[in-house]
Amino acid sequence: MLLKYQNWEMLDALYSTGNITQTAKHLFLSQPTLTTRIKSLEEYYGVQLIIRKQRGITFTPEGEELALHAKRMLREQTKIEEKLNNMKQEVTGTLRVGASNFFALNKMPKILRLFKQTYPNVEFQVVTGWSSDIHRRILNHDVHISFIKGDYNWNDQKELLYEEEVCIASPWNFAWGDLPKMPRIDYHTDEKMKIIADNWWYSNYEEHPNINIQVNQVETCKEMVINGLGYAIMANLVVRPYPDLVIKNLNHPTGNPITRKTWMYFHEDSLQMNIVKAFVQFIKTLDVKGL
Numbered sequence: 001m002l003l004k005y006q007n008w009e010m011l012d013a014l015y016s017t018g019n020i021t022q023t024a025k026h027l028f029l030s031q032p033t034l035t036t037r038i039k040s041l042e043e044y045y046g047v048q049l050i051i052r053k054q055r056g057i058t059f060t061p062e063g064e065e066l067a068l069h070a071k072r073m074l075r076e077q078t079k080i081e082e083k084l085n086n087m088k089q090e091v092t093g094t095l096r097v098g099a100s101n102f103f104a105l106n107k108m109p110k111i112l113r114l115f116k117q118t119y120p121n122v123e124f125q126v127v128t129g130w131s132s133d134i135h136r137r138i139l140n141h142d143v144h145i146s147f148i149k150g151d152y153n154w155n156d157q158k159e160l161l162y163e164e165e166v167c168i169a170s171p172w173n174f175a176w177g178d179l180p181k182m183p184r185i186d187y188h189t190d191e192k193m194k195i196i197a198d199n200w201w202y203s204n205y206e207e208h209p210n211i212n213i214q215v216n217q218v219e220t221c222k223e224m225v226i227n228g229l230g231y232a233i234m235a236n237l238v239v240r241p242y243p244d245l246v247i248k249n250l251n252h253p254t255g256n257p258i259t260r261k262t263w264m265y266f267h268e269d270s271l272q273m274n275i276v277k278a279f280v281q282f283i284k285t286l287d288v289k290g291l
Contacts, residue, residue, distance in 0.1 A: 008070035015067035098134040162289035170231035183230035187221035
C-alpha cells in the first residue's frame, strides 16, 4: 500500500511540475532514484509513461491517464484518513487551509499558533497565493478553509472576518490634485484589487498615474513607501502600523469609503469533520482584524 501511495504521489507531482528535477526536490529524492521508479512503473504497466524533452517532460496518453488516476487515488486516501480521524471524536488530523498572500503573512501564523494551543494534536497544510488562486482551491475541494480578500462567487458557507479601507499611503503630505505628478509605486496584485484602484483613479483623473517603480509584492511596495520613494494605493491594514506615513482613504463618488472585505469560505459538508468544525468555531471567536 505504501509503495502504491508513493507512486501516486510521484506521478501527481510529476504531472503538476512537468519536470523531473523539480519533482525530485519536491519529494526529497535523488534524480536517479526518481528515474528508476518511473522505469519500474513503465515496466509494470508495459507502457511508456513520459517523453523527455530538451526542457522538462511530457506525458504519453497512457501516462496522463495513470497520472489522473493517481490524483484520484490521493484524494480518496485523504478522504479515508479524514473519516477515520473524525470517527475518533477528537479534534485531530490535518487541516488544509488556503490563504491570500497578505493574510498568510500577517494573520495565519498567529491564528495557527493559537489554534494549536487549544488543539495540540492537529497538523496543518497551508497553501498561499492570490485570492483568485485560493478561491479556485476551495471550489475544487483542495482545501477545507480559504481566507480570501474581495468578493468572489460562492454559494456555500462564508464568514465575514473584517472590512478595511483602500487608501493612499504616502511618505509626505499631499493634496489630491498633486497625485498625477507624484511618483507612484505599483505592485502585482489580484485582478479585483487592480480594478478597484484603476476605477478610482480614472474616475478622478484624466492623466495616467506616474508609476516609476513596479514590484512583485505589496510588502516590498510598502517598504518603498516607508523609505520615501513614492506613494501607493493599498489596503489600510498594510500601512496601519506606520504612523509617520500620510494615509488618506479613497471614497466612492457618494462619499462612502472604498473598502475591501476579507472572508473565510468553507463547505457546509466539511463541518462534519471535527477539525473543520472546531476551526470554524475558533475563528468566529477571534478578532482577526486586530491580530
